[in-house]
Amino acid sequence: LAKTTQPISMDSYEGQEVNITCSHNNIATNDYITWYQQFPSQGPRFIIQGYKTKVTNEVASLFIPADRKSSTLSLPRVSLSDTAVYYCLVDTGRRALTFGSGTRLQVQP
C-alpha cells in the first residue's frame, strides 16, 4: 500500500481557504487518491476522490499534479464546523483502506 504523509495539524480562521497537502511518493498506477473528514466521536466521511488533474465538488477541490506523488485538498472559505481531522488515502480499492494519522484542522473565529 502507498504510504501517505500529511501535516499533523493546521490552524486557520473562518472565511479563509485551507490547503492540505499529502505526499504519496509510492503511489501505484491503479491507485486513487481519496480524502475523508472525521469529527470527534463519529466515523470518517468521504469528501472527495480523484485520479489525476483536478476534481471539484460542492465541498472541496482536489489538485493532483501530473506525477501524482502528492495531492492537495482545498477547502474554500472554511467555517468553525470544518474543524475536524482530514485523512488522505491512496488505494486501488481492491483491499481495505489504510488511514494514517490525518491532519487536525482547527478553525478559529
Added chain:
Amino acid sequence: EADIYQTPRYLVIGTGKKITLECSQTMGHDKMYWYQQDPGMELHLIHYSYGVNSTEKGDLSSESTVSRIRTEHFPLTLESARPSHTSQYLCASSVFGGEDEQYFGPGTRLTVT
C-alpha cells in the same frame, strides 16, 4: 445519508464477558470493514470482508472474530472482553471496485471494566 447501522452505540461490560457488536448495511455493498480507534488516535483496520463467507484480518492484530453469513450483516465478537479492548469500534462498507468510497456507521464505544 449512508444506510449503515451499528448497535449498541455504547456498551459497558465486565471483564470476561462475551460480546457481539452488530453492523448492518442496506446498500447491498460487497465490502465491509471493522476499524478500532482510541480517542484522538488513528483508525486501525482489524477485519474486512469482500463478500459472503469471506473474512480477512486487518493490519492491527485483534482478539476479536467476525463472520459474514449475509451480505448485509458483519458482526464482530469478543469471546472474553478485557479492559485492553476498551475503544471505539467503527464499521464501514463499500462497493467492490476501484472507486472505493467507504460509508461508516456511527460506531460503538466499548468500555470493559
